[in-house]
Amino acid sequence: MAKISYERPVITKLNTGTMNKFGTRTEFAPVTHIDGVSVKKLIADYGSPCFVISERTIRNTYRNAVRAFKTRYPKVQFAWSYKTNYLNAVCNVFHQEGSWAEVVSIFEYEKALRNGVAGEKIIFNGPDKSEEDLIKAVENNSLIHIDHSDELYMLVEVLGKIKKKARVAIRVNMDTGVYPMWDRFGFNYENGTAWATINKIFAHPELELVGLHCHIGTYMLTAHAYSVATSKLCDLAINVKYRYGKNIEYLDLGGGFASANTLKGSYLQGGDIIPTMDDYAEAITSTILNYGFKMDELPTLFLETGRALIDDAGYLLGSVIAIKRLSDGRRATIMDFGVNLLFTSFWYNHRISPAQEISSQTEDMVLYGPLCMNIDVVRESINLPLLNKGDQVVVHRVGAYNMTQWMQFIQMRPRIVMIGMDGTPHVIREKESLDTMLRYERLPEHLEKIG
Amino acid sequence: MRTEVRTTANMNINKNIAISETGFVFNPLTGDSFNTNRVGQEILRQLQKGASIDDLYKHLTDTFSVDKATAEKDLADFFMVLKSYQILIEV
Ligand SMILES: Cc1ncc(COP(=O)(O)O)c(C=O)c1O
Numbered sequence: 432m433a434k435i436s437y438e439r440p441v442i443t444k445l446n447t448g449t450m451n452k453f454g455t456r457t458e459f460a461p462v463t464h465i466d467g468v469s470v471k472k473l474i475a476d477y478g479s480p481c482f483v484i485s486e487r488t489i490r491n492t493y494r495n496a497v498r499a500f501k502t503r504y505p506k507v508q509f510a511w512s513y514k515t516n517y518l519n520a521v522c523n524v525f526h527q528e529g530s531w532a533e534v535v536s537i538f539e540y541e542k543a544l545r546n547g548v549a550g551e552k553i554i555f556n557g558p559d560k561s562e563e564d565l566i567k568a569v570e571n572n573s574l575i576h577i578d579h580s581d582e583l584y585m586l587v588e589v590l591g592k593i594k595k596k597a598r599v600a601i602r603v604n605m606d607t608g609v610y611p612m613w614d615r616f617g618f619n620y621e622n623g624t625a626w627a628t629i630n631k632i633f634a635h636p637e638l639e640l641v642g643l644h645c646h647i648g649t650y651m652l653t654a655h656a657y658s659v660a661t662s663k664l665c666d667l668a669i670n671v672k673y674r675y676g677k678n679i680e681y682l683d684l685g686g687g688f689a690s691a692n693t694l695k696g697s698y699l700q701g702g703d704i705i706p707t708m709d710d711y712a713e714a715i716t717s718t719i720l721n722y723g724f725k726m727d728e729l730p731t732l733f734l735e736t737g738r739a740l741i742d743d744a745g746y747l748l749g750s751v752i753a754i755k756r757l758s759d760g761r762r763a764t765i766m767d768f769g770v771n772l773l774f775t776s777f778w779y780n781h782r783i784s785p786a787q788e789i790s791s792q793t794e795d796m797v798l799y800g801p802l803c804m805n806i807d808v809v810r811e812s813i814n815l816p817l818l819n820k821g822d823q824v825v826v827h828r829v830g831a832y833n834m835t836q837w838m839q840f841i842q843m844r845p846r847i848v849m850i851g852m853d854g855t856p857h858v859i860r861e862k863e864s865l866d867t868m869l870r871y872e873r874l875p876e877h878l879e880k881i882g
Numbered sequence: 883m884r885t886e887v888r889t890t891a892n893m894n895i896n897k898n899i900a901i902s903e904t905g906f907v908f909n910p911l912t913g914d915s916f917n918t919n920r921v922g923q924e925i926l927r928q929l930q931k932g933a934s935i936d937d938l939y940k941h942l943t944d945t946f947s948v949d950k951a952t953a954e955k956d957l958a959d960f961f962m963v964l965k966s967y968q969i970l971i972e973v
Pocket of ligand 1: 533738739
């Protein structure tokens with residue numbers, strides 16, 4: 432007689448009448464394919480864990496964002512926020528779609544240049560620009576976004592030495608009604624520092640103030656904050672026009688649009704509460720259009736959107752290393768990926784799906800990573816179908832920040848694969864090896880031998 | 883009246899546990915109800931009949947496509963959960 436197929440015994444207590452604080456999830460359907468490519472095959476070919484990026488999703492997401500803005504406002508320019516994901520393959524998809532580059536270090540700046548982005552299409556943000564960095568940016572005619580007055584004075588000094596002019600903007604911080612307020616970067620609007628800095632810039636003919644910039648925060652849950660930010664930038668621009676007769680060429684609203692990930696502590700799924708791209712676009716563009724610029728003097732709208740353009744396109748594939756029971760009775764599942772690869776699990780409850788057909792039984796569990804470290808918790812509590820050693824899972828919406836903020840800690844970093852428009856997977860970053868690590872180590876001679 | 887059946891050297895199952903065909907389990911001792919899967923139901927029924935641990939392994943490996951090592955590991959784990967729900971009672 433054929434034996435009945437086995438599934439490990441489980442028993443779950445039924446709680447009637449109490450709300451499940453983890454929210455009810457019915458997303459247990461297995462995700463067996465990404466863009467038509469089998470997850471099983473991806474893991475067989477590229478290893479577990481491995482990151483997968485969908486080129487199709489990037490392009491679709493980008494085109495939707497462009498549509499949301501361009502159908503409302505005539506002059507829109509996106510600049511890809513390199514720090515969000517600076518893999519060349521990813522950057523070049525955005526550049527092919529027409530995006531400029533937004534960088535915050537000379538490392539990112541040079542990466543953008545090597546990717547073929549013209550110097551004048553690079554926005555150089557951030558508090559850390561050395562004299563050499565500034566010279567390079569000036570020579571390439573890049574847009575220098577000044578963060579603090581030390582940078583302003585250094586730039587004036589540099590320009591004196593090399594006898595050149597620079598195209599600059601200032602970063603403005605402000606109260607948008609969202610707290611904590613990001614006042615660490617740039618010049619404050621409310622206390623007049625931003626306006627005073629603008630006046631200083633106009634006192635230096637070698638500086639041309641072409642734009643005004645802000646980045647009011649990240650994962651902004653209200654589109655209204657952008658209306659406030661936009662009107663404050665518009666106010667500065669109109670005052671510049673009034674006082675100096677100069678048209679500000681662009682307003683750069685930075686990044687900060689939320690992706691559909693669910694924040695920790697949120698009872699509702701991210702996708703149900705975040706504003707849509709159209710909501711953000713409406714808030715920003717209607718504010719500019721109604722502000723009082725002459726139609727032929729409307730500034731170009733720059734956007735440095737990061738996570739909202741790339742989160743959805745990234746997946747992390749992984750496998751179950753072991754399952755165990757904690758002393759308090761909770762189920763624990765140990766995965767082969769942890770906070771080393773999933774930096775964003777510190778603030779998101781990432782959606783995780785099984786990658787194979789599953790039982791109808793589910794259980795609550797804590798998901799641990801492979802690091803021999805207490806901090807390595809991917810999900811403190813998640814309800815998933817029964818998982819067994821070797822089972823594979825797909826983590827969703829991991830495209831932003833993970834592939835730049837990941838740590839080489841205890842484990843080496845795995846491959847990243849991009850599935851092209853025709854469904855062909857391409858390795859876009861090789862996995863690290865012991866040699867990768869040792870390449871940068873040096874042993875003093877007296878420590879070469881240990882015995 | 884005895885309401886517990888000896889299962890292992892030091893654990894008894896609460897005999898009044900009710901198990902339905904669909905895997906619905908009720909513990910009259912605590913008033914809690916549970917849901918269990920096919921293998922879980924089988925184990926509870928065998929325990930109610932007074933099966934020993936060895937009987938259980940044999941029954942599981944005869945009935946289901948599972949090897950003894952896996953059955954042992956899973957049973958040990960399952961017993962911990964049953965204890966925490968007071969379905970199994972330590973004596
Ligand atoms: C100056 C600047 N622009 C854009 C971004 C991208 O932000 P987000 O990913 O929230 O869209 C950041 C991120 O911190 C930033 O600092």
